[in-house]
Amino acid sequence: MLHQDIERILFSEEELKARVAELGAQIDRDYANQTPLLISVLRGSFIFMADLVRSITRPCTVDFMAVSSYGSGTTSSGQVKIVKDLSEQIEGRDIIVVEDILDSGNTLSYLFQLLQARHPASIRLCTLLDKPERRTKPVAAQYVGFTIPDAFVVGYGLDYDEKYRNLPCIGILKPCVYGGE
Ligand code: IMP
């Protein structure tokens, strides 16, 4: 059972649902006169993205991008690689980048540079989780689900070694699972 590897549940399914609904309502208000393009950064944000777009009631479009920066460990390698690029042109569009977690900021500072170079009308970040203590690159998120302490978390799309994405809640992984104390 996946749950046995969880030290402590941080956010239950119900808490996630309630917070994602609030973020959707906020995006609805902020983009009342625009049709934003939501870009899901795969793979970690796929569940968050699916729930977020269903809590937005105004027109929006979606696209997907896959980047990898972690390998199979629990800290960023600092190397960001585009594994899958967007299908849409983004010039002149109002972009909302949808991420699972903002950690060191490596991935997103790289991604933002890349997207800015394609001249969108605007670009904002919506991250489900933010770990500000770990930041080494300045990245600001306009929409943050929850701010969390420096711990490795899994579930609701977030993985360790590609596992635990299917946990419906978010929890702190027991350090013994990844060779910690
Ligand atoms: P950053 O480049 O260090 O900001 O890392 C961003 C990416 O690392 C996220 O999109 C996640 O895929 C992954 N990541 C960072 N912290 C965690 C965590 O606690 N659990 C699972 N994945 C994480």
Ligand code: MG
């Ligand atoms: Mg990710």
